[in-house]
Amino acid sequence: MLTDARKLIQQASHIAVLxxxxxxxxxxxxxxxxxxxxxxxxxxxxxxxxxAFARDPILVWEWYQWRRGIIAxxxxxxxxxxxxxxxxxxxxxxxxxxxxxxxxxxxxxxSSAPLxxxxxxxxxxxxxxxxxxxxxxxxxxxxxxxxxxCQSLARPGVVWFGESLPQDTWRLAEQAVTFAELxxxxxxxxxxxxxxxxxxxxRHVGTKVIEVNPEETPISDSVDFHFRAPAGExxxxxxx
Ligand code: OAD
Numbered sequence: 001m002l003t004d005a006r007k008l009i010q011q012a013s014h015i016a017v018l019x020x021x022x023x024x025x026x027x028x029x030x031x032x033x034x035x036x037x038x039x040x041x042x043x044x045x046x047x048x049x050x051x052a053f054a055r056d057p058i059l060v061w062e063w064y065q066w067r068r069g070i071i072a073x074x075x076x077x078x079x080x081x082x083x084x085x086x087x088x089x090x091x092x093x094x095x096x097x098x099x100x101x102x103x104x105x106x107x108x109x110x111s112s113a114p115l116x117x118x119x120x121x122x123x124x125x126x127x128x129x130x131x132x133x134x135x136x137x138x139x140x141x142x143x144x145x146x147x148x149x150c151q152s153l154a155r156p157g158v159v160w161f162g163e164s165l166p167q168d169t170w171r172l173a174e175q176a177v178t179f180a181e182l183x184x185x186x187x188x189x190x191x192x193x194x195x196x197x198x199x200x201x202x203r204h205v206g207t208k209v210i211e212v213n214p215e216e217t218p219i220s221d222s223v224d225f226h227f228r229a230p231a232g233e234x235x236x237x238x239x240x
Pocket of ligand 1: 031
């Protein structure tokens with residue numbers, strides 16, 4: 001199975017990769033669902049919706065600040081680096097990385113311009129003017145953070161439930177999966193739409209699918225190859 005999948009990867013002139021929280025699990029960043037997942041202990045409607053932020057911005061910021069602290073201490077692993085090596089082999093026109101993750105580990109590993117469907121936890125946005133900026137401080141002082149331009153309340157630069165994905169980024173992701181000959185789906189439960197919709201879209205146009213996930217997901221039965229293994233172990237073997 002590994003040999004056949006490797007052949008597919010070598011032969012594909014364009015590969016799209018869709019990653020989710022599972023690729024960062026071995027870096028020590030909790031996933032959302034499954035054992036130890038964030039949504040086992042917290043309710044998304046209290047922490048990850050515009051209504052939750054309007055109701056209690058301090059609570060929401062405390063949660064994001066806690067997550068920023070965990071992520072700041074995490075390092076990319078061999079799986080992230082294997083994707084960087086694949087990108088350099090395939091080149092700019094042969095590789096597109098699409099991620100649902102906000103942690104920035106793909107950037108830190110060296111991936112160039114991943115398409116971030118759910119934003120970036122290190123970016124802040126003003127709730128009043130159009131300003132957005134990168135802020136890498138582990139602790140905000142004053143708290144909660146304010147816009148440097150107009151002093152209004154800042155919000156995390158992530159996509160919350162009930163919000164639209166960044167449209168340009170989404171369009172590029174759709175184009176990539178329809179143009180690609182192969183999509184690697186790594187570490188995602190494939191249940192959160194619209195991101196999960198990229199996989200049926202790819203299948204619809206005949207794109208081959210390889211899934212890397214220790215667990216079964218709703219797409220596992222319909223993919224070409226499902227490797228039930230952790231990304232940090234499997235990707236270096238698959239992509240070597
Ligand atoms: P989930 O937490 O839903 O799924 C993580 C997946 O990673 C699960 O299917 C696990 O089996 C798998 N997994 C765990 N460890 C792994 C490992 N070492 N290697 C490979 N896979 C592993 O995370 P996402 O699918 O990313 O959205 O969740 C999608 C979205 O739901 C997130 O972006 C977030 C969340 O609510 C927003 O906040 C808008």
